[in-house]
Every structure is written in C-alpha cells, then in structure tokens.
Amino acid sequence: MRKSYLFVLAALIAVSAYSQKKPKINAANSAREKGELAEAKAIIDEAIVHEKTKDDAKTWYYRGLIYATIDTTSNADIAALSDNAMEEAVKAFDKAHELDPDEKGLYVTGNMGIPTLMSQQISEYYSFYYNKGVEGFQNEEFQTAVDNFISASMVMPEDTNAIVNAAYAAHNGELFEQAVELYGTAIDKGASSTDLYYNQINIMISGLKDNEGALALIDEALKVLPNDPNLSKQRISLLIQLEKVDEAKADLTKAIENEPDNADLYFSLGILLGETEDFEGAKNAYVKAVEIDPDHYGANFNLGVELINEAQDVIKEVNNLGMSKADQKKARDMQPVIKDKLKAALPQWERIYELKPEDTTTIETLAYIYNNLDMKEKFNEMSEKLN
Template identity: 35%
Template sequence: MKKSLLIICMMLGMATAFAQNKAVNKAEQLLKQNKLSEAKEQIDAAVNDEKTKDKAKTWYTRGQIYAAIATSEDASVKAISENAIAEAAQSFRKAQELEPNPTSPFNALSDQALNGLWGVYINNGAKAYEAQNYEVAVVEFDKALQVIPTDTTASLYAGVAAQQLGDRDRSAKYFYNLLDAGYADKDIFYTLIAYERDQKQDYAKAREVIKRGKEAFPDEVEFRKQEVALLLKEDKTSEAVNELKQAISAEPKNPDLHFNLGYLNEELGDQAAAIAAYKKALEVDPTHKNSAFNLAVIHYNRAADLVKEANNLGLSKEEAKKGAEMRKRATEYFKEAVPYVENALRLHPDNRTLMEITMVTYDRAGEKAKADALSKQLDSME
C-alpha cells in the first residue's frame, strides 16, 4: 500500500512539473516552427508564472525567441518586439543568474548565445564599414553593444564609424563608453579632449578627460601640455602657474612638474624662466628626455632665429654691418647650444630632427668634423 502511494505521489510530481514546463516546451516547439509571435506569447507567460519564472531554461528559451525576432530579416517579425535585442540579452543574463555556475548547462548555453548574437552584429557592422556604409555600421555596432554593453570592440568601431560620418557627438558617446570600460588608448583621450574643448567648449569636462588621461598614462607629458594649453586658452595663466608652483612645493623631486612649469613659461614668452625650469628638471632627473629636448630646441632656435633675422636685412652698408654683428652673436649662441643638443641627442639617439639640429649646431659652432660625422650618419639612415 505504501509503495503504491509513493508511486502515485511521484507521478503527481511529474505531472505537476510537466504542467509547469508546458508553456516553455510549447514555446520551444513554436520557435522551431518559426512561429515567433506565438512563441513570444507562450514564453512571456512562462516568465510571469510563479511555477516557471525562476527556471534557467525558461529564460534561456525566452532569449532564443527574442534573438530570433531580433535577427529576422522579415520586417513584420521584427515588429513583434521593438526591443528584441535588449530583451534577448537580458533573458540570457537572467538564465546565467539563475544558474551562476559557468559550467552549468544553461549558463554555458546562454554565454554561447550572447556571444553568437554579439558576433552577428559585429560582422554586420564590419561588412557595412568595409562598404563605407558608415551609418549602417554605427547602427549594427550599437546593436552589438545592446548585447554586451561593456564590449570595447563594438564601442571602438562604432565611434570610428561615427567619426567617418563627421558625427562627433555620437563618436564621443562611444569613446566615453571605452573609457568607462577601462579601455586605455591615448588617441581616444586626445579625441575626447579636443571634442570637449573645441566643439563643446566645455573646458571643465575637457580638464576632467585630461585628468583621466594622466591617471591612465602618468608618464605621458602631452596630457600635461594640453592641460597647460587649456588653462592658457581660458586666460587662467596665473592659476596655471600657481597650481604648478604649489605642486612643485609638494613634490620638489618631480621632474615632470618642473618641465610643466618650463613649458608654461615658454607659452608665456618667458624664455629665461623656461630655461631655468627645464634645467631644474634635469637636476632632479638627468635623464628627463623632454626637458633635455626643449632646452636644446630653445638654444638652437635662439641662434637660428638670429641668423634668419640677419639674412633678412637689406644690402646697405649699415645693414650689412649689423648683419655681420648678428651672425657673430649667433655663432656664440650656437656654441652655447652645443652641450644642450648633445645631451638631448644622447637621450634621444634615434631622433632624426635632433640629429639634424645637432649637425647644424656643430657646423655653425665651427666643429666641422662632428658635423660631417653626423651628416654621414644621416645619409646612411636614408
């Protein structure tokens, strides 16, 4: 008797489970028959039913149905759901939440389905981009982002495609997605800085992007240069100088801060202060490349500009005399420049511009042998 009761109970349990899964199973069958409207009705009912709403299979099946709607080429099918992509992605993720173990069946299947759906739109976007149909490319890459919102590939390609359209607002949206996802690329930062500064004229936002760029690339001097340039653009010269001086007081052994002060003074036209700051940076760090480079350029330009000025003088006796005096002074400047260009070249041995500057400096300073040696080295590089 007890055995009979046990069998009856087991059968009742199986019947109940079957009844619970009936809508899900029916939705699966309708999906196989490509009857997506009916399948959607069945599965939407199942995810709202107390008996089936917490089943991973229910949500995985819903994801499949909505994915089929989203990827259908039939406009009448697409009209069944305006948000089919988002609904499919949300359903697959819900299935994974209900089966959190990555090796469990519906977690693994949902992961495959998400990547497969993402791949469809990435491929569509790539084909459109290759065909120079950039508007379609943006739309398709955006669909991929609806599947995996943190995907950096889709954000990058969508942003670049939007750039091709000249749509800087849309490209900025996708590039900000990249930053928020932890994607660190200097060009993306530079693009967003220019966007906020030049197009939006939102200098506070531009400084915010610069700050993020400095955090991502602490050794990248260009961000500091852009920060100084932005402050100058806002006519906040004293603020820029004060901020740098305060920072130097707090970190006197930071060569980058001294370099920034030098660069700012250059922008302000105070060459003597710039030279002093660059020299201080090199005192702190003798291998500070950017300070060495700028010092070399300042000293070279001082001499070269004087020669150019002399060459532009007229042919009168008085002007000829003045020109000769200027060239003589320029020669002294070139001699003074020698140790600076040599030091910069030592730190930038493969920099062709520096090699050419150094060669001219040697020649003008009367060190012909060194100039000839550098000339031969440059010829061999060609």
C-alpha cells in the same frame, strides 16, 4: 433552467482549469525552431508569469532565444511582433543566468546531437551585430557602424571591443559629440588604451573647439594616468591658451622636476614666460631646451626671436629719440649696442637656417641681420634665395 445553469457552471470550471494549465516551454522553443515565432512568443510570454514556470531558468533561456530571433530576423512580419526585442532578449538571458548560474540546463541540442550552450548563443548574437558594425565601417557608413557596434555591446556589456569600435567609427565619421561620449563609455567599462583618452581630448580641442571641456577631460585622465607626459604637456598648453598662467606655471614646474631632461617642457616654460613678458626667463628656458636637444626647432626658433627682439628694442629706442644734439649723440652711442645685439643673434639664426633652410621668415631675418652688419655677400645670398 436548473439544467442550463449547471451546464454554464461546468463550462466555466473547464475554462478556469484550462487557464491554469502549465505552459509548455519546450513547445515554445520547438515553435521557434520551426520559424513559428508568433506562437513561440505567445507561449513564452505566458510562461514568464505562470506560477509553475516563471522561476524556471529554461523559461527565461527560451525567451531569450525567441526574442533574439525576433530581433535579428529579416522578416518584417516577425520583426513586428516586438518593439523592444533586443532589450527583452538580453533581460531574459540575464534572468536565466541568475536562476542557473552554472548554466547546466541552458542549452539546445542540434541535429547532430551536439549541445549548444546559452553562452555560445549569446556570443553568436553578439557577432551578428559586431560583424554588421565592421561591414558598416568598411563601407564608410559610420552611423550604421556605430549603431551596430552599440547593439553588440548591449548583448555583451562586459566586452569592451564593440564600444571601443563604436567610438572609432563615430570619430572617423566626424560624429564628434557621439565619439566623445563613446570614448568615455569605453573608458568607464574598463578599456585601458591611452589612445582612448588622447582621441577623446583631441576631438574636444580640434572637433568641438571646447578647450575648457578638454581641460576637464585631461584632469580626469590624469587621475588614471598621473605620470603620462603627453597629457601633462597638453594640459599646460591648454592652460596657456585659456590664460590660466599661474596654474600652468605650477604644473610646468612640477613636470620639469619629474623630467629634468625634457626639452619640450623647457620649451613650454619659455612660451609661458614669454606670455607673461618675462623675456629673460623665456630666453633662459629656450637655452636650456636647446642644450638638452640641439635640434629642437621650436626652442631654437623662439630663442632666435628673443635675441632679435633684444636688438629690435634698442632700435625702437633709437627711432624714438628726438632731433636734439643730445638725442643724436645718444643714437650714435647706441649703434654699437645694436650691432652687438645683432652679432649675438646671428649664430642662432644661422642655426635655425640649418634646421629649416626653406623657411621664409628665417631667410628674411638673416638678410636683415647681414645687411645691418654690412655682410654684403651673405645678404645677397639670402636676397637671391628670397627671390
């Protein structure tokens, strides 16, 4: 019995001693290079918890290489070795850099004796996914492109190109909610193109039909780009659509102070004042816009509408009069007023016609004015054009 006990004790001591052996991290990398990933993974998984190797930068470097290889393999059996290979690879590379910030010992030597640094290998890992993203985009497989660009961004989070392209891919694929989120992520990462803000906002308006959400995004964008005229104009337009007129008016007044020669701002002010039934103020704003930019079609057209409406208001008043002698006299007295209003509107509508001679509304309006002013030849010209 004593002899048997001693044998068992010796065996236990031997096993204990074996379990404390330092893992051979170089063997792990050699196994990786030979394609023996299961063995490489087993060694490196033990090395990151072993007292003698867990604080060695090269342990984590090799782990990053091993898990990156598992992540990018086309071999299903190897890929099955880990459910989160990319996450483990990125964490390992980060840990290696933390332990060896200068990365002096973090390289492998190729067959030609040329060292390949960890930073180069991370760049190749990034390119693997980035190129797959480009391929997906070119093939119009937009969700695939998005997924691969996001993966590239996970490998090199400090680079913004991949996440920007992920946003563009989502946008092109009409993956609107994902596109808005990705544009936001790109901006948060420091991407500086104003198109990122514009695209994000336009998706919110046109794609998601969320004007309130778009307004919130514009407010955030203006914190970064406080003097951007396009964002300011779009904010005003949204405020008008959302019936937040007082806020829009304050914004427009401020914008005009900063850009007194901007016809678009006066045009927007005219629309806003018209919405509040300040028609005289609207007309003056359109006049100012046209003075600045004589070819501004929107301002010219809306000015024409305001002028013709002044004539229409008098015509409505006449039509509402009764049949009494006093009413009939009043109607006759108001005819010259109507003609004066139409004469005042005529040059403006002829100008609108110059700008867009094929516009049906303009032709119809001119025909109406010519007819009421007994300008038969001009009336016939417009009538023929309508026909």
